[in-house]
Amino acid sequence: MKYLLFALFAVLLFLQYRFWIAEGSYLDVAKLNQQMAKQQKENTALRERNRILSAEVDSLKNGDATLEERARSNMGMVKEGETFFLFLKEQKHER
Numbered sequence: 001m002k003y004l005l006f007a008l009f010a011v012l013l014f015l016q017y018r019f020w021i022a023e024g025s026y027l028d029v030a031k032l033n034q035q036m037a038k039q040q041k042e043n044t045a046l047r048e049r050n051r052i053l054s055a056e057v058d059s060l061k062n063g064d065a066t067l068e069e070r071a072r073s074n075m076g077m078v079k080e081g082e083t084f085f086l087f088l089k090e091q092k093h094e095r
Helices: 002-020 026-062 064-075
Strands: none
Touching: 002 026, 026 064
């Protein structure tokens, strides 16, 4: 009877070790779940960024208006026949 109790206690300790400490334990699973949630959040943000970039590429491929707007804002281009005005902010001179 003594040996049976000792064997059952040893099995119980072994199972507790596997549950709490060993590879694939409760703590490992909790850590992996945390990493998975973080990765899913990052993937969602990247999907949204990709969607925006894809829409921008489609717009540039299909529309002259988007291309023209980009040329005007990023490169400072002006259409033929237009007059370009540049307004400067007044600077205060200290004396």
